[in-house]
Amino acid sequence: MDADERLRLIEKDLAEIITSEELRARISEDRELRGYIGFEPSGRMHIGQVINVLKVIDMTRAGVKFLIFLADWHAKINDKFGGDIEKIWICGDYLRHCFLGLGIDPDRTEFLYASDIVNRSExxxxxxxxxKASSLSRIRRAMTIMGREEDDAELDFSKLIYPPMQVADIFELEVDIAYGGLDQRHAHMLARDAAEKLGWKKPVAVHSKLIPSLSGSGRMDTAQKKMSKSDPRSSIVVDDPPETIAEKMSMAFCPQSEVQDNPVLAIAELLIFPSRGTFRLNRPGKYGGDVLFSEYSELENAYASGKIHPKDLKENTARELSEMLEPVRDHFEKNPDPKRRIEELLLGGEK
Incomplete structure (x- = not known):
């Protein structure tokens, strides 16, 4: 695979790259690139996070060695599982198995916990x-990366340590590419600004779109309207059985002919087309019959023009998604313990 092919594969389906010129320059260097994405072990993996998994797979195919950083100390700061590190590790192991079930290449991917690096004085x-290179107001603005409001630091000072720690992760791991959803943009831009002030190598920041909440709720802020595991009604979990996926999808926000912030269309655009290449709409002949869409734009235009009923879109999206996630369910059938342990934690009321 030449440099242009690698660049196209990395850039595919991304919302933004900061900057494309820097990414091209890194790819042209005669060395293995290191990528990074951080995940806070805080619950079951929802399908919004699968976008990241698909892109990590793309990048490893493009020759990037990827670090999946399981941010256990960060989860402790963010009060996940009551700050119990042992429980956070149980969740981290479950997430690792989700990645493997979704097809991550274990030879091109390394799983690392924050606990593996926090004992270093460096x-x-x-x-x-x-x-010291960041203002207090800048750190406060970056707190949205942890799903917090700026005022939360008034109750718990440790919340202000979180953004500098996340930025330090990037430099301690010596990564070339910092990857995440658009909700992680504040942290990555903080890292780039700090690098410029401190004379360190800037990470290339690359971001994917976010899937909106199934409920369609949330204000205009990107981080607030995204799918979240904290509200089971708003999200689909990667190991949900097909009947649960169908039930949740049937209740999803999906107004007739409306495409803006439509979570059902977003699932088709960001998950089904990138992973499966097509979208098959099955319906009775009296309602238009079956249609195979080879491009997302075709599906969106058909829905916007009223040619597809919301019920048909929901039912077919649920079917396509369920088929896409079948390898995860198969993985946990063969490796049941990680799923059993996280379910026991959550049944005990831990969040």
Whole structure:
């Protein structure tokens, strides 16, 4: 695979790249690139996170060695599982198995916990340097990366440590590409600004779109209207059985002919087309019959023009998604313990 092919594969389906020129320059270097994405072990994996998995697979195919960073200390700061690190590790192991079930290449991917690096004095020196290079207001603005409001720091000072730690992760791991959803943009831009002030190598920041909440709720802020595991009604979990996926999809926000912030169309655009290449609409002949869409734009135009009823879109999206996630369910049938342990935690009321 030449440099242009690698660049196309990395860029495919991304919402933004900061910057494309820097990414092209890194690819042209005669060395293996290192990519990174951070996940806070905080519950079951929902389909919004599968977007990230698909892109990590693309990047590893393009020759990038990828670090999947399981941010256990960050989850502790963010009060996940009551701050119990042992429970956070149980969730981290479950997430690792989700990645494997979704087809991550274990030879091109490394799983790393924050606990693996926080005992290094050099790491905390970076946290201090980043903090000194950043204003308090800038750190507060970056708190949305952890699903928090700026005012939350008034109740718990540790929340202000989270953004400098996330930025320090990037530099301690010496990554070329920092990847995440658009909700992680604040952290990645903070890293690039700190790098410029401190004379460090800037990470290329690449971001994917977010799937809106199934309920269609949320204000205009990107992080607030995304799918979230904290509201079971708003999300689909990667190991949900087909009947649960169908039930949740049937209740999804999906107004007739409306495409803006439509979570059902977003699932088709961001998950089904990238992973399966097509979308098959099955319906009775009296309602238009079966249609095979080879491009997302065709499906969107057909829905916008009223040629597809919301019920048909929901039912077919649920079927396509369920088929796409079948390898995850198969993986947990063969490896049941990680799923059993996280379910026991959540049944016990842990969040």
């Amino acid at each position: 790491y905390w020196e970076k946290v201090l340097q980043i903090s």
